[in-house]
Amino acid sequence: MRKLWLTLILTLGSLAMAQSGKLEIFSWWAGDEGPALQALIDLYKKRYPNVEVINATVTGGAGVNAKAVLKTRMLGGDPPDSFQVHAGQELIGTWVVADRMEDLTALFNREGWMTKFPKGLIDLISYKGKIYSVPVNIHRSNVMWYVPARLREWGVQPPKTWAEFLTTCQTLKNKGLAAPLALGENWTQQHLWESVALGVLGAADYANLWTGKLRFTDPKAVAVWNTFGRVLDCANRDAAGLSWQQAVDRVLEGQAAFNIMGDWAAGYMTTTKGLKPGEGFGWAPAPSTAGVFMMLSDSFGLPKGVKNRANAINWLRLVGSKEGQDTFNPLKGSIAARTDSDPSKYNTYLQSAMRDWKSNRIVGSLVHGAVAPESFMSQFATVMEIYLSSRNAQAAANAAQAIANQVRLGQ
Amino acid sequence: MRWLRNKDSLYGFLVILPSLVLLAVFVYGFIFQTFYISLTDWGKDPAQALSANPQIRFIGFENYRELFTGFIDSRFRQDLFNSFFFTLFFVLGCLGVGLGLAILLDQGPKGEGFFRTIFLFPMSLSFIVTGTIWRWMLQPQGGVNQLPTLVGLPKGEFAWLTSRQQIWQVSWNDVPFITALLVGLVLVLITLSAFRRGEQRRGYIALGSATLLLLWAFTLGRSLQPLPYEELHGFNLALIGIILAAVWQMSGYTMALYLAGLRGIPEELREAARVDGASEWQLYWRVILPQLAPITLSAMMILGHISLKIFDLVFAMAGADNAPTDVPALLMYLTTFRANQIAKGAAIAMILLLLVAAVIVPYLYRQLKSEVRR
Numbered sequence: 007m008r009k010l011w012l013t014l015i016l017t018l019g020s021l022a023m024a025q026s027g028k029l030e031i032f033s034w035w036a037g038d039e040g041p042a043l044q045a046l047i048d049l050y051k052k053r054y055p056n057v058e059v060i061n062a063t064v065t066g067g068a069g070v071n072a073k074a075v076l077k078t079r080m081l082g083g084d085p086p087d088s089f090q091v092h093a094g095q096e097l098i099g100t101w102v103v104a105d106r107m108e109d110l111t112a113l114f115n116r117e118g119w120m121t122k123f124p125k126g127l128i129d130l131i132s133y134k135g136k137i138y139s140v141p142v143n144i145h146r147s148n149v150m151w152y153v154p155a156r157l158r159e160w161g162v163q164p165p166k167t168w169a170e171f172l173t174t175c176q177t178l179k180n181k182g183l184a185a186p187l188a189l190g191e192n193w194t195q196q197h198l199w200e201s202v203a204l205g206v207l208g209a210a211d212y213a214n215l216w217t218g219k220l221r222f223t224d225p226k227a228v229a230v231w232n233t234f235g236r237v238l239d240c241a242n243r244d245a246a247g248l249s250w251q252q253a254v255d256r257v258l259e260g261q262a263a264f265n266i267m268g269d270w271a272a273g274y275m276t277t278t279k280g281l282k283p284g285e286g287f288g289w290a291p292a293p294s295t296a297g298v299f300m301m302l303s304d305s306f307g308l309p310k311g312v313k314n315r316a317n318a319i320n321w322l323r324l325v326g327s328k329e330g331q332d333t334f335n336p337l338k339g340s341i342a343a344r345t346d347s348d349p350s351k352y353n354t355y356l357q358s359a360m361r362d363w364k365s366n367r368i369v370g371s372l373v374h375g376a377v378a379p380e381s382f383m384s385q386f387a388t389v390m391e392i393y394l395s396s397r398n399a400q401a402a403a404n405a406a407q408a409i410a411n412q413v414r415l416g417q
Numbered sequence: 418m419r420w421l422r423n424k425d426s427l428y429g430f431l432v433i434l435p436s437l438v439l440l441a442v443f444v445y446g447f448i449f450q451t452f453y454i455s456l457t458d459w460g461k462d463p464a465q466a467l468s469a470n471p472q473i474r475f476i477g478f479e480n481y482r483e484l485f486t487g488f489i490d491s492r493f494r495q496d497l498f499n500s501f502f503f504t505l506f507f508v509l510g511c512l513g514v515g516l517g518l519a520i521l522l523d524q525g526p527k528g529e530g531f532f533r534t535i536f537l538f539p540m541s542l543s544f545i546v547t548g549t550i551w552r553w554m555l556q557p558q559g560g561v562n563q564l565p566t567l568v569g570l571p572k573g574e575f576a577w578l579t580s581r582q583q584i585w586q587v588s589w590n591d592v593p594f595i596t597a598l599l600v601g602l603v604l605v606l607i608t609l610s611a612f613r614r615g616e617q618r619r620g621y622i623a624l625g626s627a628t629l630l631l632l633w634a635f636t637l638g639r640s641l642q643p644l645p646y647e648e649l650h651g652f653n654l655a656l657i658g659i660i661l662a663a664v665w666q667m668s669g670y671t672m673a674l675y676l677a678g679l680r681g682i683p684e685e686l687r688e689a690a691r692v693d694g695a696s697e698w699q700l701y702w703r704v705i706l707p708q709l710a711p712i713t714l715s716a717m718m719i720l721g722h723i724s725l726k727i728f729d730l731v732f733a734m735a736g737a738d739n740a741p742t743d744v745p746a747l748l749m750y751l752t753t754f755r756a757n758q759i760a761k762g763a764a765i766a767m768i769l770l771l772l773v774a775a776v777i778v779p780y781l782y783r784q785l786k787s788e789v790r791r
Binding site for chain 1: 461462463464465466468469488491556583738739751756758
């Protein structure tokens with residue numbers, strides 16, 4: 007009898023435990039992106055009212071500061087219950103290979119997510135056939151922005167290929183526009199590079215770069231730098247001092263005609279600048295990349311040895327659910343990673359991105375952590391530096407290959 | 418163990434014991450640990466970089482070899498140049514401006530206390546605060562570049578922190594030769610001053626070292642090629658903005674030092690010089706400045722080690738990614754925490770420690786020696 011009571015109490019106790027306690031979410035979503043995360047947390051609290059959610063954010067764009075804090079916490083044996091990370095190699099190359107993350111393949115199967123997420127995405131977030139994170143949103147990297155009215159005024163069309171782009175650039179320069187392409191600080195230059203690389207190489211060879219099948223020193227890859235150099239000649243000289251928003255402003259103010267930026271720029275122009283998608287600003291895939299969707303994605307994973315594992319798994323289930331993604335993304339200005347989300351909740355730009363997401367070929371972004379590990383990506387800045395100071399395509403290609411060898415890219 | 422019998426010594430020892438232990442562990446222990454890590458391959462294998470129990474192999478001085486002669490570490494070598502030029506102009510600027518202000522204040526103008534506070538005030542601010550303000554002022558489109566328009570001139574075009582111009586370029590392959598040449602010249606100067614003061618032994622030692630070093634420079638040093646190709650480094654003009662901000666912030670400090678020194682010079686000396694017919698210029702140049710030499714030395718040491726370690730000011734002004742203004746301390750942070758190359762980051766840390774030690778240790782040695790003499 008006593009034994010039965012004891013069992014009962016223990017069972018009840020553990021049930022209660024599963025529903026209460028704490029959950030610590032680690033991310034770099036503060037400021038503009040804060041409300042989207044808060045909406046997701048509110049939804050979690052509605053489902054699990056007894057769980058105290060600790061929202062641990064470390065500010066700094068693209069997680070520059072958050073990642074360093076996360077590393078100290080993980081090394082110190084104090085992992086957060088779930089943390090934000092760019093889906094793909096940024097997670098795999100840093101944390102999965104170090105055996106710090108739990109395999110989530112079973113969760114994907116149980117929730118039926120294998121058919122809800124596109125296969126190209128599942129491939130990018132898998133390592134040796136296992137999945138380690140739940141993607142919550144999708145941004146597109148290869149988008150070119152412009153103001154339709156101004157292009158009409160100048161009498162040019164949005165260029166479809168890089169060759170066309172260079173001709174258009176010359177036309178605009180002849181009309182007195184000093185810098186037809188608006189460019190910002192360091193990382194936005196790398197951002198431009200990946201669109202040029204995708205356009206020059208094509209989707210297959212671009213993907214081969216990151217698996218090691220195409221070497222950076224291959225003449226095809228060296229050609230990327232040559233085109234990149236000519237594209238840079240169309241850009242403003244004070245680029246390094248501008249934030250990406252200021253670069254977008256140049257296009258809106260008519261000091262430049264085009265800007266290549268991820269589609270968070272659409273969020274900036276609609277929300278902050280109050281422009282209407284399609285009228286106040288227009289967009290096209292970056293030249294030569296039509297039909298390819300270069301994606302980046304924020305995702306959440308489950309570190310090994312967390313304190314509130316059950317709560318963290320509930321969080322991941324919410325993050326991957328249709329309701330969770332459709333709550334988060336319209337506020338964040340991104341589209342859902344799932345292909346079954348509800349288009350009516352999204353604005354015109356995002357609806358067009360959703361159509362492309364379902365039909366286009368998917369490749370991953372370099373700068374935003376999808377295709378290369380952090381160790382490669384952060385040293386790619388050095389490669390860019392070598393190119394910018396010497397304008398020597400071969401030297402840059404050699405340096406890129408040396409770093410790829412050093413960090414064992416694609417192995 | 419006789420000293421233990423003396424109660425005072427025992428108590429004294431017990432009192433300083435905790436701080437000795439703390440220093441041993443948290444300063445020297447960690448220095449040693451960093452040194453050991455810099456000799457390993459921690460971070461070379463991504464699977465081991467951040468694992469719970471990383472397997473680390475000892476690889477000797479490989480990380481240092483890569484930093485100085487490796488193909489992809491050219492950024493580190495440029496950072497050394499940046500650090501050198503920054504230190505040079507920062508120290509010279511602070512000494513010059515500080516001395517100038519101190520001499521002006523020493524004339525006893527009206528409201529001297531007020532100006533003293535004003536000049537000293539920037540030092541009390543954090544580098545992050547001043548860095549942020551200077552960042553705004555040095556934007557290519559605004560701030561300082563707009564100043565000429567106030568008097569009707571065209572606005573400035575210099576891009577300040579993001580400028581990519583580089584002057585005084587030197588090939589990395591010539592650096593061993595140039596370094597040996599400079600150190601040799603310094604030794605020759607030491608020799609001359611030693612003989613002039615009649616310190617024969619010191620003079621001969623310095624002369625011997627100088628001859629050896631210069632011989633090496635002109636024979637083997639010329640043929641030593643760290644890199645198989647030319648790699649040019651020089652003074653990045655983007656650093657001018659950083660130097661400006663740093664000098665603005667720290668020159669008040671040198672002013673305070675110099676002012677204290679000036680006030681310490683007895684009025685009789687000046688009177689005597691004036692009676693002997695010295696002009697005001699001669700008075701400063703021949704009488705007062707020589708007496709300020711020890712202060713200049715102290716200020717140089719203190720400013721020198723600040724400038725070698727500078728991190729927060731550059732981080733706030735130009736960000737960590739702006740390569741033209743990069744310094745070794747920033748690169749150490751990026752290498753360790755972004756690229757996960759922990760061992761290489763440790764190697765950069767050790768090189769920084771050596772550089773700072775090269776500035777500080779002779780100074781401490783000199784201080785200790787002069788105290789013993791007293």
